[in-house]
Amino acid sequence: MSQVGLDIVVCVKQVPDPEGPSSSFTVDEENVRVVTSGIPPVVSPFDENALEAALRLKKAGGGRITLLSAGTKISNPVMLKALATGADNLVLVQDGSLDYSGTDSRSTAALLAAAIGRMDAYDLVLTGRQAADTNAGQVGVGIAGFLGIPAITFAGKIDIAGDKVVVERVLPDGYEVVEGPLPLLVTVSHEVGDLRYPHIAEIKRAKEIPVARWTAEELGVDVKGEKVTELVGISAPRISRRCELVEGDTQREAGENLARALRRDGVL
Amino acid sequence: MTSSGEHTGVLVFAECSSGGNVTRLTREIMGLGGELADLLGEDLSAALIGSGLQEPGRELVALGAGRVYVADDPELSTYNPGLYVPVMRDLIGDARPGIVVFGHTPAGQDLAPRLAFEMGTALTTDCVKLDIDAQSRRLLATKPVYGGVGLGSYRSDKSPQMATVRPRVGREREPDPAAAGEQVMLSVDADATGAALRHVRTVGEEAEGVRLEDAPVVVSGGRGIGGPEGFEKLEAVAGLLGGAVGASRPPCDLGWMPSTGQVGITGKNVAPDLYVAVALSGSSQHLSGMTDSGKIVAVNNDPDATIFTVADYGVVGEWSEVVGGFTEALRGLLSERE
Numbered sequence: 001m002s003q004v005g006l007d008i009v010v011c012v013k014q015v016p017d018p019e020g021p022s023s024s025f026t027v028d029e030e031n032v033r034v035v036t037s038g039i040p041p042v043v044s045p046f047d048e049n050a051l052e053a054a055l056r057l058k059k060a061g062g063g064r065i066t067l068l069s070a071g072t073k074i075s076n077p078v079m080l081k082a083l084a085t086g087a088d089n090l091v092l093v094q095d096g097s098l099d100y101s102g103t104d105s106r107s108t109a110a111l112l113a114a115a116i117g118r119m120d121a122y123d124l125v126l127t128g129r130q131a132a133d134t135n136a137g138q139v140g141v142g143i144a145g146f147l148g149i150p151a152i153t154f155a156g157k158i159d160i161a162g163d164k165v166v167v168e169r170v171l172p173d174g175y176e177v178v179e180g181p182l183p184l185l186v187t188v189s190h191e192v193g194d195l196r197y198p199h200i201a202e203i204k205r206a207k208e209i210p211v212a213r214w215t216a217e218e219l220g221v222d223v224k225g226e227k228v229t230e231l232v233g234i235s236a237p238r239i240s241r242r243c244e245l246v247e248g249d250t251q252r253e254a255g256e257n258l259a260r261a262l263r264r265d266g267v268l
Numbered sequence: 269m270t271s272s273g274e275h276t277g278v279l280v281f282a283e284c285s286s287g288g289n290v291t292r293l294t295r296e297i298m299g300l301g302g303e304l305a306d307l308l309g310e311d312l313s314a315a316l317i318g319s320g321l322q323e324p325g326r327e328l329v330a331l332g333a334g335r336v337y338v339a340d341d342p343e344l345s346t347y348n349p350g351l352y353v354p355v356m357r358d359l360i361g362d363a364r365p366g367i368v369v370f371g372h373t374p375a376g377q378d379l380a381p382r383l384a385f386e387m388g389t390a391l392t393t394d395c396v397k398l399d400i401d402a403q404s405r406r407l408l409a410t411k412p413v414y415g416g417v418g419l420g421s422y423r424s425d426k427s428p429q430m431a432t433v434r435p436r437v438g439r440e441r442e443p444d445p446a447a448a449g450e451q452v453m454l455s456v457d458a459d460a461t462g463a464a465l466r467h468v469r470t471v472g473e474e475a476e477g478v479r480l481e482d483a484p485v486v487v488s489g490g491r492g493i494g495g496p497e498g499f500e501k502l503e504a505v506a507g508l509l510g511g512a513v514g515a516s517r518p519p520c521d522l523g524w525m526p527s528t529g530q531v532g533i534t535g536k537n538v539a540p541d542l543y544v545a546v547a548l549s550g551s552s553q554h555l556s557g558m559t560d561s562g563k564i565v566a567v568n569n570d571p572d573a574t575i576f577t578v579a580d581y582g583v584v585g586e587w588s589e590v591v592g593g594f595t596e597a598l599r600g601l602l603s604e605r606e
Binding site for chain 2: 016018019021022025027034046104105106109129130132133134135136137138141142145146150151152153154156166168169170171172173174175176177178179180181189190191194228229230231232233234235236237240241242243244245246247248250251252253254255256257258259260261262263267268
């Protein structure tokens, strides 16, 4: 462990804004992909929660935060905004082959673990509980596996107590408290809280931060060779129904008519 | 790496409720695992890890498991990856199943990736469909991607092939009390002292009334509800219908509703007989958790809201007015029936 405070690595994935209207996502069945238009890239929301957790730990006990992102085309403004919330370093692993079909959870975890292993120091590695595009929720645990460190999933709260990390792990009807040693990987859930907004002055500071750029080859990772799953098809879910619009002279009456329509059709 | 030919059969990771019976989701994935085993002409088995497992062991045999592997030890009563991973890893190493199916539960979501990475094999999480590819006889695992905008199907050449499955995907089979099947007791060295992670305690936030996942009617509100007071009105409607109140993500993030009430890809998947969506627009991540509901009602002041495209009944208007009228008429109709 380092002398003062923790060295925290936060893995951030760039995704098309999942809050964008569903009309901006098109399923391209022939080419087995989802095409997006007119929506900006963002940091995957759970990764933002992971960064917020890191910022709070840094505030409480000092330390350094390194952002790590891998992908094909990583947007400067997206990473700059994340850096400006209070992170210290940025490592990008950029490679044309690291796209949706060229990687899977295992190869991504291998790549990120190799990048983390190359860093001078790491005590705590944070990832989002799952990415907004693949929704797989595997990479965090995979990174820990490759690094040979323990992992705790679905954190709603993270505290440091001496040389231990105390995590509230989110459950469907509450939470469980789990303790782990450092170094440790924790996957973070949205219960941690939203990522803060950067101060204007911080954006200037973030622009000065040198970016470390590594490639899969430099890291000695055969991304294709690590891949174990193949995306073989993609289709649009057929969920649309015929909606009967219920009306009334007033909105209140429309509500009354809704109850009657449900009774008429035997729903109630 | 072993070749796929050496792996055979379908293994289901079974989970028990606090009452000591196997969970509904376990019964569902036993049904689903049985269908896959039938398609392949192979055997169905189950892995049961916990404490005091005689009754659930018998239940799993009745549900079609030719063999139930049981790891029964007081130390295993709560899910702990440090103890569960070695048990499953050794079992899979010995039994060599072709497919391993988990529920998409807190334990399944944690355990399955750990095993997959350790064994160098493939896992598809949050599946809404499992099938056998007719040509390759490999598992085809289908799951929502991009928050439910698309359904991606995944296949792997590595074995065993693993998947976690959502609730309400598999069909329960009628238990057969006369079914033949053996229970194999696994020798366990469950010593938590050596594990890196320590489970300190579990804190329940059990909601009052009907559980969201089991409710026949769910009344959900979105950001448009405006605050916690609004959710009290939805409580009244849910109470009249014997249902539960849910929410999209914003009300939970804003603290109007406990996060245990969230419906969607990162909350709960529900499929009640009737789902009433009030003042929520229908983000894909929310839709992904409720579109299997029997009938869907949408109330929203925006006629172009996505929620209307998945609804059977819709009212365009201010939610408080519409729900006010709805509640009043409902009271009348329900008293008529009695």
